[in-house]
Amino acid sequence: MKLKGKLLLILSLxxxxxxxxxxxxxxxxxxxxxxxxxxxxxxxxEAKDALESAVAEYMKENPNVKINVQTVGGGDDYGAALxxxxxxxxxxxxxxxxxxxxxxxxxxxxxxLSDQPWVDKAFNGTLEAVTADGKxxxxxxxxxxxxxIYNKSIFEKAxxxxxxxxxxxxxxxxxxKLDAKKDELGLKAVISFPAKETWVTGLHLSNAAFANEFSxxxxxxxxxxxxxxxxxxxxxxxxxxANYGYKPDGTKGSLNAVDYSTQVEELFALEQVxxxxxxxxxxxxxxxxDEEVAKNIGFLPIPVVGAKEDSIPVGIxxxxxxxxxxxxxxxxxxxDFLNWLxxxxxxxxxxxxxxxxxxxxxxxEGENLEPTDxxxxxxxxxxxxxxxxxxxxxxxxxGWGMDKLGADIQSxxxxxxxxxxxxxxxxxxxxxSRK
Amino acid sequence: MNKGxxxxxxxxxxxxxxxxLSPFYIVVINAFxxxxxxxxxxxxxxxxFSFDNFVEAWKRLDFLSVFFNSLIITxxxxxxxxxxxxxxxxxLQRTKSKLSNLIFFGxxxxxxxxxxxxxLPLVRVMGNLNLLNIPGLMFMYVGFGSSLSIFLYHGFxxxxxxxxxxxxxxxxxxxxxxxxxxxxxxxxxxxxxxxILNTVWIWNDFLLPSxxxxxxxxxxxxxxxxxxxxxxxxxxxxxxxGLGLAIIPVIIFYFFAQKxxxxxxxxxxxx
Amino acid sequence: xxxxxxAFWGFVGPSLFAFSLVVIIPLLVGIYYSFTDWNGIRSxxxxxxxxxxxxxxxxxxxxxAFIFTTKFTIASVISINIMGFSLALLVTRKLKIxxxxxxxxxxxxxxxxxxxxxxxxxxxxxxxxxxxxxTGQRWLLGWLSNQETGFWGMVILMAWQMSGYLMVIxxxxxxxxxxxxxxxxxxxxxxxWERTKHIIFPLVRPAFTVSLFLTxxxxxxxxxxxxxLTGGGPANSTQMIAxxxxxxxxxxxxxxxxxxxxxxxxxxxxxxTISQVYITxxxxxxx
Numbered sequence: 001m002k003l004k005g006k007l008l009l010i011l012s013l014x015x016x017x018x019x020x021x022x023x024x025x026x027x028x029x030x031x032x033x034x035x036x037x038x039x040x041x042x043x044x045x046e047a048k049d050a051l052e053s054a055v056a057e058y059m060k061e062n063p064n065v066k067i068n069v070q071t072v073g074g075g076d077d078y079g080a081a082l083x084x085x086x087x088x089x090x091x092x093x094x095x096x097x098x099x100x101x102x103x104x105x106x107x108x109x110x111x112x113l114s115d116q117p118w119v120d121k122a123f124n125g126t127l128e129a130v131t132a133d134g135k136x137x138x139x140x141x142x143x144x145x146x147x148x149i150y151n152k153s154i155f156e157k158a159x160x161x162x163x164x165x166x167x168x169x170x171x172x173x174x175x176x177k178l179d180a181k182k183d184e185l186g187l188k189a190v191i192s193f194p195a196k197e198t199w200v201t202g203l204h205l206s207n208a209a210f211a212n213e214f215s216x217x218x219x220x221x222x223x224x225x226x227x228x229x230x231x232x233x234x235x236x237x238x239x240x241x242a243n244y245g246y247k248p249d250g251t252k253g254s255l256n257a258v259d260y261s262t263q264v265e266e267l268f269a270l271e272q273v274x275x276x277x278x279x280x281x282x283x284x285x286x287x288x289x290d291e292e293v294a295k296n297i298g299f300l301p302i303p304v305v306g307a308k309e310d311s312i313p314v315g316i317x318x319x320x321x322x323x324x325x326x327x328x329x330x331x332x333x334x335x336d337f338l339n340w341l342x343x344x345x346x347x348x349x350x351x352x353x354x355x356x357x358x359x360x361x362x363x364x365e366g367e368n369l370e371p372t373d374x375x376x377x378x379x380x381x382x383x384x385x386x387x388x389x390x391x392x393x394x395x396x397x398x399g400w401g402m403d404k405l406g407a408d409i410q411s412x413x414x415x416x417x418x419x420x421x422x423x424x425x426x427x428x429x430x431x432x433s434r435k
Numbered sequence: 436m437n438k439g440x441x442x443x444x445x446x447x448x449x450x451x452x453x454x455x456l457s458p459f460y461i462v463v464i465n466a467f468x469x470x471x472x473x474x475x476x477x478x479x480x481x482x483x484f485s486f487d488n489f490v491e492a493w494k495r496l497d498f499l500s501v502f503f504n505s506l507i508i509t510x511x512x513x514x515x516x517x518x519x520x521x522x523x524x525x526x527l528q529r530t531k532s533k534l535s536n537l538i539f540f541g542x543x544x545x546x547x548x549x550x551x552x553x554x555l556p557l558v559r560v561m562g563n564l565n566l567l568n569i570p571g572l573m574f575m576y577v578g579f580g581s582s583l584s585i586f587l588y589h590g591f592x593x594x595x596x597x598x599x600x601x602x603x604x605x606x607x608x609x610x611x612x613x614x615x616x617x618x619x620x621x622x623x624x625x626x627x628x629x630x631i632l633n634t635v636w637i638w639n640d641f642l643l644p645s646x647x648x649x650x651x652x653x654x655x656x657x658x659x660x661x662x663x664x665x666x667x668x669x670x671x672x673x674x675x676x677g678l679g680l681a682i683i684p685v686i687i688f689y690f691f692a693q694k695x696x697x698x699x700x701x702x703x704x705x706x
Numbered sequence: 707x708x709x710x711x712x713a714f715w716g717f718v719g720p721s722l723f724a725f726s727l728v729v730i731i732p733l734l735v736g737i738y739y740s741f742t743d744w745n746g747i748r749s750x751x752x753x754x755x756x757x758x759x760x761x762x763x764x765x766x767x768x769x770x771a772f773i774f775t776t777k778f779t780i781a782s783v784i785s786i787n788i789m790g791f792s793l794a795l796l797v798t799r800k801l802k803i804x805x806x807x808x809x810x811x812x813x814x815x816x817x818x819x820x821x822x823x824x825x826x827x828x829x830x831x832x833x834x835x836x837x838x839x840x841t842g843q844r845w846l847l848g849w850l851s852n853q854e855t856g857f858w859g860m861v862i863l864m865a866w867q868m869s870g871y872l873m874v875i876x877x878x879x880x881x882x883x884x885x886x887x888x889x890x891x892x893x894x895x896x897x898x899w900e901r902t903k904h905i906i907f908p909l910v911r912p913a914f915t916v917s918l919f920l921t922x923x924x925x926x927x928x929x930x931x932x933x934x935l936t937g938g939g940p941a942n943s944t945q946m947i948a949x950x951x952x953x954x955x956x957x958x959x960x961x962x963x964x965x966x967x968x969x970x971x972x973x974x975x976x977x978x979t980i981s982q983v984y985i986t987x988x989x990x991x992x993x
Binding site for chain 2: 710713714716717718720721722724725726727728729730731732733735736739746793796797799801802803804805806807808809810811812813814815816817818819820821824825826828829832833836866870871874875878881882898912913915916919920923926927929930947948951952955961964965968971972975976979980
């Protein structure tokens with residue numbers, strides 16, 4: 001038939017052109033020898049302005065280097081955007097990597113950074129997640145930590161000594177005391193518990209349990225199965241927050257509608273609750289609402305009954321990585337910039353005062369290099385007292401923590417799933433994804 | 436229609452109108468609030484109507500420059516979509532062949548493809564053609580927009596008697612002249628509809644431009660607005676003020692385009 | 707009437723060229739990936755045959771998303787079309803406020819889907835809660851915290867947004883109805899309902915086909931509003947197909963499986979919607 005012939009012709013033309021267009025791989029535009037261009041592709045909107053001014057400073061000192069910063073706005077997914085960058089051939093020279101799974105997925109694009117001067121300055125346990133075959137592929141972005149953030153003035157008014165809370169029982173007693181004085185203190189509830197944010201429940205909270213089951217992120221990453229040894233302790237933490245948490249319609253199921261902004265910016269920052277589980281990043285959110293409240297906050301530990309009861313999880317949320325497909329000169333400039341940013345005197349100042357990071361490297365001892373916000377200072381305090389546990393959630397199977405465990409926690413709160421079933425599900429889904 | 440009916444209709448109209456406007460109430464009043472006020476009382480009126488948020492949003496967005504980018508991209512894409520889609524739709528409707536039907540069905544079927552499914556191959560193809568820039572983006576909009584536009588034009592062309600084409604041919608017009616002198620003017624109401632529907636899509640599109648032109652200097656309004664949404668903190672008061680700035684031009688455009696449709700129809704040029 | 711091939715390609719060519727490059731070729735590449743184990747990053751791609759397609763049917767999440775999407779589509783197609791058509795009837799009655807109303811009804815479309823979802827999140831979680839506390843209506847509390855309210859939340863959002871969009875299409879069709887026809891019916895003593903039923907309905911049939919198709923495909927493909935309103939939660943119970951595919955591709959890095967899902971999804975809706983177009987087209991009135 002005539003039509004068939006025509007169709008076949010069109011189709012084959014399309015396929016040939018498709019193969020041609022896809023097949024020729026990525027192109028690198030050649031730069032003039034003396035001018036080097038480094039593209040940074042990063043995900044943290046909060047750090048955008050600080051990074052841009054740091055780049056401007058660096059370019060002043062190194063006129064032959066031009067650095068472009070591209071930030072992915074919120075609502076978009078960094079992983080997807082980065083993949084598109086590579087697919088389109090406009091590969092950045094510096095990008096962010098999330099940890100072990102990312103390094104495994106991206107390894108063929110990553111530059112070995114083992115010989116960099118900052119490697120010796122890194123804190124113990126911060127580089128394992130980005131080490132493969134003895135090579136280091138990522139540079140720590142910042143330290144972060146989380147725990148139960150509490151409002152100091154409310155605790156004072158209620159007559160509770162926060163420093164004495166070093167066990168689950170002590171925490172529960174404090175919560176009950178606050179609950180009894182709720183009206184007097186002007187609280188809607190004692191705790192705000194954002195079950196909608198599965199990263200808070202499925203990743204961060206569950207980490208407290210698994211950080212005591214696994215010694216570090218590498219062990220978690222390689223584990224084929226889990227025992228869920230501290231499932232009971234984990235249940236206690238969830239139940240405490242659910243029982244004394246702010247529930248929009250009074251039922252536990254409605255906790256699933258509480259999101260980060262309600263949890264932190266509304267309930268906590270407006271002093272309608274006294275305790276909430278979040279990390280030092282919440283400082284900016286709270287200060288954006290009420291500077292005075294933000295000055296008067298600190299961390300309580302996340303107590304895991306039967307294991308560590310006085311510690312908070314501290315870890316590295318993100319790493320910088322360098323694209324190994326770039327020209328040597330570009331890669332050198334990229335490495336030099338990163339090293340400059342975290343180890344030069346000027347860079348250190350910016351890391352503390354502009355980026356407001358908790359530095360992931362040693363050598364920030366100077367007086368004016370103290371973190372400025374109370375949450376960051378508290379994290380350093382916990383670190384110095386050796387009251388920390390690692391972030392192992394970054395070694396969970398991809399998507400497991402949020403989409404499997406976090407989703408099951410929502411079902412549990414809504415009453416659709418029993419706790420035993422949740423634990424069983426967690427074990428099977430973990431084992432399945434690690435088959 | 437008698438008077439009583441008209442009054443009832445008007446009341447219904449006003450009530451539904453208010454219902455439709457109520458979400459905008461939230462946008463407008465919160466654009467005037469400080470961040471703290473916004474969380475303390477989302478639904479109440481602001482303490483004072485100061486334009487600080489708008490000034491701040493204007494500055495942070497670099498509004499004039501992003502507005503200009505959005506304008507060029509939207510207008511440019513729509514002009515090409517209208518020209519190429521109306522031409523193709525007319526020809527596809529008037530040509531009765533299997534190939535023509537097949538192409539038409541191809542366009543329609545393509546409306547069912549979720550963008551996310553072609554996203555990676557698309558940027559790959561466009562990257563290799565060096566088309567990850569504003570002209571490239573307009574080209575992509577022509578490709579993606581042609582499905583709906585051809586669909587709409589096709590339906591409308593069907594309503595135009597073929598006698599008109601034939602008369603033009605007898606008068607010695609070739610296809611090109613027939614289309615531009617006879618058919619295209621008749622298509623005006625649907626052309627305006629196509630322009631409106633594509634405008635709201637392109638003006639607000641986020642994902643495609645974020646993959647193609649997310650660089651300083653070429654950003655569109657939605658891309659710039661999303662810098663108010665961080666990993667943890669969302670600057671609602673600024674985002675809503677920015678949103679207000681961004682939709683006013685489109686409301687004005689739509690209002691006049693609508694008027695135009697009504698006029699062109701009452702002028703009685705159709706049939 | 708025979709037209710030359712040159713004229714045919716001259717008119718169809720430019721649009722078809724852009725369309726092929728932007729839609730068809732990437733689609734073919736995507737179909738190719740559905741037979742591979744590509745993760746979206748690696749340069750090495752292995753051919754795995756039909757494995758990805760077989761895996762889909764074992765994926766409970768995908769099946770659940772499919773069912774949820776179907777339910778959502780039915781509810782929203784019906785509500786959006788009824789509302790859109792009613793609005794179009796309302797604004798084509800020559801009222802003084804018609805022009806203002808058209809603008810108002812259409813305004814929701816001027817806000818992009820992501821931001822729209824966030825705004826409605828405010829309304830459902832804060833606005834409804836305030837109203838509920840004031841009036842004592844408990845069903846207004848805790849919206850978006852379970853599948854049911856998430857579902858209706860999305861239906862309401864989409865009806866609010868898209869009925870104005872469809873109104874534009876219906877308006878174009880209604881205004882295209884020859885005035886003499888309506889006037890003649892009026893003289894013959896037909897009341898408003900009879901005129902709507904016997905003249906307007908049959909004559910806007912083509913617009914009905916278009917609108918039904920548009921709402922079907924838009925509801926099936928919905929992503930932005932889904933992401934920003936419910937994020938697929940709680941417990942993934944309001945996750946729609948597009949989000950499931952997106953997450954498979956970019957969260958779980960299984961590009962091959964995601965592409966296979968997209969192909970299956972495309973085939974299923976393709977069959978549904980094309981048969982819909984075919985059926986409704988058959989009953990259109992030829993002019």
